[in-house]
Amino acid sequence: MAPGAQPERPQMVQGSVPWPDLADALGRYRPLFGEVVDDWDGFIDSLRGPLATCLWTRSGRTDGAALQALLAEQGVPSTPVPWLAGAPGTALTLPPGFKAGQHWWYCAGLAHAQEAVSQLPVLLLDLAPGQRVLDLCAAPGGKTAQIALSLGNRGTLLANDFAMDRIAALQGNLDRLGVVNVTTTRWDGGNFPVAAGPFDRILVDAPCSSEGTLRRNPGLVSKLGPERSTRMAGRQRALLRKAVKLCRPGGRILYSTCTFAPEENELVVADVLAEQDGRLRLLPLTLPGLGTGPGVTHWAGRTLPQTLAGCLRIWPHHNDTGGFFIAVLEKDTAAPGVPAGEPLPLELEPDDAAWCHALAEHYGIAEPITEQFRAHRQTRRGLHLAARDHAPPAAPLPEGSGLFFHRTNIRPPKLTTAGALLLGPQATRQVLDLDAPDLRDAYLRRQTLTPTAAQRAYCRPGQVIVRHRGFPLGVAVLHRSGELESLFPRKWSGCTAAG
Ligand SMILES: C[S@@+](CC[C@H](N)C(=O)[O-])C[C@H]1O[C@@H](n2cnc3c(N)ncnc32)[C@H](O)[C@@H]1O
Known part of the structure; x- marks a missing residue:
């Protein structure tokens, strides 16, 4: 076929770019075909087909086999990607168009959707x-x-x-x-x-x-x-x-x-x-x-x-x-480098350690938070947690260091959703497990619900960490009336269609 000539394509995939438009837009790369790459027609065709969804599992929270089992329960086929075997977590391919962000396990931080390449x-x-x-x-x-x-x-x-x-x-x-x-x-x-x-x-x-x-x-x-x-x-x-x-x-x-x-x-x-x-x-x-x-x-x-x-x-x-x-x-090892700059001070203010201790006490967390992490105050709103050896530079001035885990400028102070996901696995009290319908129809939609006495067994009235199948999802308030008020953040509610 002469360079630039357009072969006829009888069928168009719905929603994809028409073949001639694509071939026009990328036609300047035609000379590379035959030189560094093969199959111009296959290249253009492939760009018109749907792309598989891909996600990786958050190691330390779940693994490929467990996430595949969860997906299979939902009727979603998944396959590990062999050429990503050395990447952190297990990479899985799922059908094109699968919306991972709408599932409870995604909100719980068990996986992250990211294109395979x-x-x-x-x-x-x-x-x-x-x-x-x-x-x-x-x-x-x-x-x-x-x-x-x-x-x-x-x-x-x-x-x-x-x-x-x-x-x-x-x-x-x-x-x-x-x-x-x-x-x-x-x-x-x-x-x-x-x-x-x-x-x-x-x-x-x-x-x-x-x-x-x-x-x-x-x-x-x-x-x-x-x-x-x-x-x-x-x-x-x-x-x-x-x-x-x-x-x-x-x-x-x-x-x-x-x-x-x-x-x-x-x-x-x-x-x-x-x-x-x-x-x-x-x-x-x-x-x-x-x-x-x-x-x-x-x-x-x-x-x-x-x-x-x-x-x-x-x-x-x-x-x-x-x-x-x-x-x-x-x-090169002999090339010039730059000198190390000043580190950013990441410190607690005098009363802040008490906030951390009170939080650990409330949820029955045995190991002091200040010993597990580099807790520090960046804003008036509350406290952040970073890895103990996290040492960012003083310049440029950061937007944020670590994870915002405890809001202390409100009464009562509140563990954040990110804090619940991070510290929730260590909590031994004030934890409440919800089943899938309650999670899907109420908690993730910020609706109030009434848990059973068995579900409330480890909780007194006040703030609780909500879990599903043992995985923390966020925070709620258990009222004296027995009602549970969801504090699931609005901005995370892309996760509402739990499966
Ligand atoms: C290809 S995206 C990065 C994707 C990202 N690495 C990831 O895996 O999610 C390129 C990013 O560069 C940012 N960007 C564009 N110009 C920049 C600049 N001059 N300095 C820093 N970031 C820039 C854009 O805002 C955009 O988020």
């Missing part, structure tokens, strides 16, 4: 507990949570993003998943203060033209084009340059995008490598069990060094996924 960068970041890590473009935080858990929920991970509303979404995910080793910052990553460094690992999951997400966002098709990619590339270069500066000598940077455009991928990496003049090298990547393609080395009249073939491309038609690009860079 998006789970790859953390797998390739070579993480180990004790490393100091920066996630430069972090929101909404799927990868941040994966990194945090790969670090054992200890130590220091800085999660930065430019967009305030997206940082709020990120914090919501971290709270639900019980992550306590993250400090969030809101900063232009290209100008991130060097006083925050140095870092052992840096993830630059860059803002991009997102062509690889067309299966989820067909509406994007009208916005694509080289101008958009060229515009993004300036910002991407600035982000990667800053990451190189902030990385410790001998440390690693992973640069990723979910787009096909070489302008946003190999060209960005090649330019930054050239600027570093041998002080930075591209590491070869392998992913057993996953069909991947090499990086592009000829594009738009430019020939890149052959080493750029060591970048990793994931094409949607090879594994029935979205599209993705990954490059891992290692900074």
Whole structure:
């Protein structure tokens, strides 16, 4: 078939982008087919098909087999993803369109929905507990949570993003998943203060033209084009340059995008490598069990060094996924680093330890909260918990450090929902187990209900932690009348259709 000619496609998948529109929008990549990748028709076809839902289990709370059993009870088939076996938690694929966020186990932080290919960068970041890590473009935080858990929920991970509303979404995910080793910052990553460094690992999951997400966002098709990619590339270069500066000598940077455009991928990496003049090298990547393609080395009249073939491309038609690009860079041990900056003081005020003790006493938590975590006060509203060895920098000023667990500026003070999910497994009193109908029809909908005497057995009137099948979901007030008033947060009530 002549380049640019459109084959006839008799059937269109409902809701997907018409074949000719897609082939037009991505037609500039046609020359790569036959050179670095096969099957142009298969590529375009794959972008028109629905994409499987994927989620990973929150290790320490559940595992793949247990979540699969829960899903099977609901009649939902699921399969482990073999090529994500090394990632934190177990990755499962589910049917396209499955809305994980509407299920009680999602609200309880047993799992997180994240596209399969998006789970790859953390797998390739070579993480180990004790490393100091920066996630430069972090929101909404799927990868941040994966990194945090790969670090054992200890130590220091800085999660930065430019967009305030997206940082709020990120914090919501971290709270639900019980992550306590993250400090969030809101900063232009290209100008991130060097006083925050140095870092052992840096993830630059860059803002991009997102062509690889067309299966989820067909509406994007009208916005694509080289101008958009060229515009993004300036910002991407600035982000990667800053990451190189902030990385410790001998440390690693992973640069990723979910787009096909070489302008946003190999060209960005090649330019930054050239600027570093041998002080930075591209590491070869392998992913057993996953069909991947090499990086592009000829594009738009430019020939890149052959080493750029060591970048990793994931094409949607090879594994029935979205599209993705990954490059891992290692900074030479002799390259210049940045000095460690001042740490941020994370402290309790004089009366705050008493709040922690009273809370532990109320719920019968044996081990003092202040010994388990680095409890501290960031705001007048109440107290946060961070990992004991969490040591964020003083600059840039954080949006938040750790998990907000106790509201002390109201009477009576209140354990937050995130606090209930984190501390609930240790509670020995003031816990009340609800069955599925009560949970679905009342508690998650913020309705009042009347639990049975057996359900109230470990509770006196006052605040209680609500559980289902032993998993904490949040807080409620048990009134003297025997009525239970739900305090499940409105903003979490995407979780109302419990299954
Ligand atoms: C691809 S998304 C990151 C997805 C995220 N890593 C995850 O796994 O959930 C890119 C993010 O970069 C942020 N961003 C865009 N420009 C930025 C900049 N100059 N500095 C920091 N973040 C930026 C966007 O707000 C967006 O949240």
